[in-house]
Amino acid sequence: MFSIYIDGKEAHINFEAAHMIPESERCRHLHGHSYFIYAKITGETEKSMLVDFTAVKKRLREIASKMDHKTLVPGKDSRFRVEGNSVVAEIDDRSYRFAKEDCFILDAEACTAELIAMHVHKELDLKDFKVAVGIEEGLGSRAWYEP
Numbered sequence: 001m002f003s004i005y006i007d008g009k010e011a012h013i014n015f016e017a018a019h020m021i022p023e024s025e026r027c028r029h030l031h032g033h034s035y036f037i038y039a040k041i042t043g044e045t046e047k048s049m050l051v052d053f054t055a056v057k058k059r060l061r062e063i064a065s066k067m068d069h070k071t072l073v074p075g076k077d078s079r080f081r082v083e084g085n086s087v088v089a090e091i092d093d094r095s096y097r098f099a100k101e102d103c104f105i106l107d108a109e110a111c112t113a114e115l116i117a118m119h120v121h122k123e124l125d126l127k128d129f130k131v132a133v134g135i136e137e138g139l140g141s142r143a144w145y146e147p
Contacts, residue, residue, distance in 0.1 A: 001042060002050045006057060008036035008136065013060045015068035017104070019111040022079065022091045030071075030096065035113075037064055037120055038134035038142070051129070063123045070104040072111040113143035121145050 008014055018032040037060050041051055073080050073087050080089045087103045089096040108115040113135040121133040132146035 002045060003040060003042040004050055004053065004056075006039045006041075006053065006060065008038045008060070008134075011057050013037045013057060013064055015064040017067050017070050017072050019072040020089070020091065021110055021112060022077075023110070028091065033137040035064075035067075035116070036136040038136065038144075039124065040132040040134075041126060041129045042131075043129035051126070056124075056126075059124060060120070063120055067104045067116075071098050071102055072116070073098075073103045073105045074110045074115075075105040075107050076109045113137045113141070114145060117143050117145035121147070 006013070014034060014036045016032065016034055018030055019027075020030045021027040039056065039060060041056065043050055071087075073089070079091055080087060082088075082100060082105075085100050087098045087100050087105070089098075106115065106119055108119065117133045117135040120135065121131060124131060124133065130146075132144055134142050134144045136142040
């Protein structure tokens with residue numbers, strides 16, 4: 001069994017984004033993070049390398065670039081909706097309106113680090129391997145998804 005590990009901070013695999021988590025007392029307000037993506041890929045190979053580091057890093061950067069400098073929106077939360085060229089969020093007594101082109105709609109119930117990691121895992125799509133994806137949203141705060 002072989003494993004490779006890609007450190008998003010060292011490899012510059014990152015994105016800047018804003019989000020809000022209405023269920024969280026501390027994170028319910030619009031705020032942003034400098035996110036880093038990590039990956040651990042494990043499997044068997046008869047070749048001399050499990051996967052090409054360069055190819056995996058390139059794919060992770062492509063995934064990150066789609067979310068970079070965007071407002072992350074949970075597509076499965078009815079408090080967030082698309083209205084024409086806008087995304088509208090109504091959270092308790094607050095209303096937000098964002099240009100749709102400035103948003104990344106995540107196919108999830110919330111835009112937590114855990115669900116962002118799950119999204120990256122799905123987009124990475126390495127079916128022949130065991131893959132774990134980590135999302136760091138601040139020093140010492142990292143969530144991992146590994147099915």
